[in-house]
Amino acid sequence: MKLQGIKPIENMTQVDRIEMNLHDYFRNENFLPGDSIPKEIELAEAMGVSRTAMREALTRFKTLGLIESKKNRGMVMTEPDVLQNMNVVMNPRLLNQETMQDFFELRLVIEMGIVDLLFVRKSDDSIKKLEEIVEKEANAKTINESLKLDIEFHSTLYKISGNHTIERFQRILMPVFDYMKNTLHIRSQEQTADYVSHKVLIKILKDGTVEEFRQGMYKHLIQYFEQIK
Amino acid sequence: MKLQGIKPIENMTQVDRIEMNLHDYFRNENFLPGDSIPKEIELAEAMGVSRTAMREALTRFKTLGLIESKKNRGMVMTEPDVLQNMNVVMNPRLLNQETMQDFFELRLVIEMGIVDLLFVRKSDDSIKKLEEIVEKEANAKTINESLKLDIEFHSTLYKISGNHTIERFQRILMPVFDYMKNTLHIRSQEQTADYVSHKVLIKILKDGTVEEFRQGMYKHLIQYFEQIK
């Protein structure tokens, strides 16, 4: 049986073991963000390894955003940014089709699920913001401009959700969603009979119910949902 | 203005620059998963830096899962696992309250949004699986046992969604969700008037509509949704 992120101990390198030890050490000693940690040489000596190997293990923690080092000052625990690395790695060129399909669906899932947050946190101000975007859309000259405003509309919805993490997450998913949009041949909105426009969505957001808005959003995204089998 | 994951060039180290160069190099040369890449020394010499510094940059890529090295064999590009690092870093001890609240909400958002997938991909088999879990729940002796079966029920729903990535994502979110569950004082289900049980959810999944199921799910999770303001 093969588990993700786990490698057999027989072909673990010393640095792998150092990393594990450090992990235990940080947890057992209850190091928290802001706490400074012993210097490289001390850690290396305490573990009986070279500074070289210790530094490589520490580099891994730095890459994950669990520690930071300042030249000549030492190292401190940091609060990791859960989404940071995801951003680097979310590259359609590198991911397989199935994974991208999964993220494509996840984007749709979130778009539908976020509705509950929208109705708790919507405000007159934020609705006005949406209306301004729709107005610009009506006057858009080029396709590119329309696309940009479409993205802005949905991004604004994410902002209204009041959930900064979800908002960032959505931005990170965008390259994959875009890629899938171009790969799958998506029908244009005009071809869809009961398409719901941004304008209608706003109206529901203002005066309608959560359920109505969700159904509206489903229809708004119908071309994408048709891809799901 | 401070952007996430970007540091001013004046306090970039050499390794930071090497990392950027490598990034460009991999993209420009169109290296894809499976391709082997030049050896450390060649890269170091080509870039005019020491093997030490080059190795540190390469360690970052290895940590992100973009390349793998086999001792004495060389290095190859790999398909990154987008969620792998997230798992390491998703630690309630290290994250701030706001971020955890965000992920708490994200979990709820996904639980609501996933319903569309469920109705596309449900099967008699999978529904039977849910029924078995509910049966076990009825006979559960301890609270711990009940909790485990509750998790199993929802995990099974994620499986039914047919989206492996979302399923994994949910598992990664669990520690944070659990933490929040204990932090916020959540009412018990029994105190809730129109609580919808697992059993009822199954019935709707079998014979009901997407909208009915989603409303059922909302009521099932009502104690959590009450926390959102």
Add this chain to the structure above:
DNA sequence: TATTGTAGATATGTACTACATATTAAAATC
């Protein structure tokens, strides 16, 4: 001929040493 054994080449992993450099703190100077 087919198999096994051996030798050499290979590239990463680990260790050690040395020094550069930015920052802090202590000491010296006025």
Add this chain to the structure above:
DNA sequence: GATTTTAATATGTAGTACATATCTACAATA
């Protein structure tokens, strides 16, 4: 007492050396 100098500090970078797992190719053996 305020300013300048000096010294100590810990990470960043460089260079060298060697260990080691794996592959290749060739040699030895049956």
